[in-house]
Structures are given as structure tokens and as C-alpha cells.
Amino acid sequence: MDSISRIGQRMAEIQALIGGPLGYASASVGGVASSSPSGSAGSAGAVATGTGFADALDQAVRSSSSTSSLRNAQGVPADLAKFGNGNVPTSALQEVGDTGHRLWAPAGEALEKLLAAAARDGVSIGITDSYRSYAAQVDLVKRKGLYSQGGLAAAPGTSPHGWAVAVDLDLDARAQTWMRANADRFGFVEDTPREPWHWVFKA
Incomplete structure (x- = not known):
């Protein structure tokens, strides 16, 4: 159009x-x-x-x-694409509250709202991983193997963590149920089989 x-x-x-x-x-x-x-x-x-x-x-x-207009044709955050997957500087990311984790700004803002909503419902959600550098992606493959070969790591340079739009969450059964019922309201989806802790910001 x-x-x-x-x-x-x-x-x-x-x-x-x-x-x-x-x-x-x-x-x-x-x-x-x-x-x-x-x-x-x-x-x-x-x-x-x-x-x-x-x-x-x-x-x-x-x-x-909407954030969809802030992404390029490949779905990558337009303001981060110039750096490359896993090479985004800390200064280009937003800290998620006081968690010490960083994400692409729209994803970080959405996650803060999600965590606040969960807390209001008496649900505790922790963050175990967020933005992942290229070196960290390489290390993860060494430790956990490639997902395509039965492991848990994406090929380095392809992970949504490397674009700062994915988080790994610490979820008990109640929190997992809450996420599956509410996460899409905040733009997050559970998109990886075998990894119920892995949520990606798609809005």
C-alpha cells in the first residue's frame, strides 16, 4: 500500500x-x-x-x-539491525526494571508491564536470561548443543536473544499457567517446543 x-x-x-x-x-x-x-x-x-x-x-x-513498524522486513528491530545479532551494545538496550537484564526498548517496556500485572495477580516471575551476545550464543551451543540436533541452543547469530527480543523466565507451574493465559496481551509468545521458559516479544 x-x-x-x-x-x-x-x-x-x-x-x-x-x-x-x-x-x-x-x-x-x-x-x-x-x-x-x-x-x-x-x-x-x-x-x-x-x-x-x-x-x-x-x-x-x-x-x-505499533512496534511492527519498528522492525525491518526480517522482523528484526530496525534500530538494532545495524549492529548484527549478538553485537548490540548495552547503550542501545533498555534495562528491565532493576533486574539487571536488558532488552530492545519496546520489549523491555512490555515485559515490565507483564511482570507488574503478574505481581498484581500474586504471581512471581523471574528472569534467567535476556539479551545474549554472540560469544554467549557460541558458549551455549558448546554447553547445551544445537536445538536442531536435540540440544537447546540456536545456531549462533540466529537467536532472538541476540536481537534482545527474547527472555528465558523462571516459572513455577502457576506462573507458567499465568503466562500462557496472559502473555499475548503484552506481545510475548511461547514459540519454541521443549522450551516452556523461552518467550519472544512478537508485537
Whole structure:
């Protein structure tokens, strides 16, 4: 889809959200919503919409700024791709709370929200591994073998840990059940058979 088509599509979505033509924008003055044609000072005959234009526009912008637009065609975080898998500097990653673990910023923010939600539900989730350097990936293959050969390690340079979008979690049975019921709300999926601790940020 070209840029003009995308703009037209977003305008239609915003119009649907505010329930009226885009020529009308709602404003709130002193807590009272009013609606007037854009570019005019006001109109006594204008009909207030249920959702303010500014709110609808903000929602539309946020929804169109999903993390999927921050990845390249291979699904790699665009801002990290230049470094290479396993060669991302610490300064380009975000620390996850006070855990000492680091991830791609959108993944780190999502994981913090996930951990907070689990804690509110009385569920404790720990992190055992996050971003993994290329050297660490090589070492893991030596210690645990290649996944393709029955081991537990991805071929060095191919692991989602090397792009800082995967975490290995410390999960008891209750936490595992909670993750399987809730993780997708935060963009995390369990995508590797034989590794129930391994969760990847796909949003």
C-alpha cells in the first residue's frame, strides 16, 4: 500500500472513531465538549461527537505506531539491525526494571508491564536470561548443543536473544499457567517446543 492510500485509510479510521466527518473537531472547554468545523471559531449548530477528535487522532496515531513498524522486513528491530545479532551494545538496550537484564526498548517496556500485572495477580516471575551476545550464543551451543540436533541452543547469530527480543523466565507451574493465559496481551509468545521458559516479544 502506498503512502497516499495509507493516509486515506487512517483518515477513514479516524472518521469512524469520531462518528462524523473529519471536518469537525471536538474541543473541551471547562469540561464541556463542543464541536465545530475545523478552522472556525465555533458553531452553535454543530453536533458534539461522542469521542473528541483530539482523542480519536491520538488513539489512531498510537495504533499506527505499533512496534511492527519498528522492525525491518526480517522482523528484526530496525534500530538494532545495524549492529548484527549478538553485537548490540548495552547503550542501545533498555534495562528491565532493576533486574539487571536488558532488552530492545519496546520489549523491555512490555515485559515490565507483564511482570507488574503478574505481581498484581500474586504471581512471581523471574528472569534467567535476556539479551545474549554472540560469544554467549557460541558458549551455549558448546554447553547445551544445537536445538536442531536435540540440544537447546540456536545456531549462533540466529537467536532472538541476540536481537534482545527474547527472555528465558523462571516459572513455577502457576506462573507458567499465568503466562500462557496472559502473555499475548503484552506481545510475548511461547514459540519454541521443549522450551516452556523461552518467550519472544512478537508485537
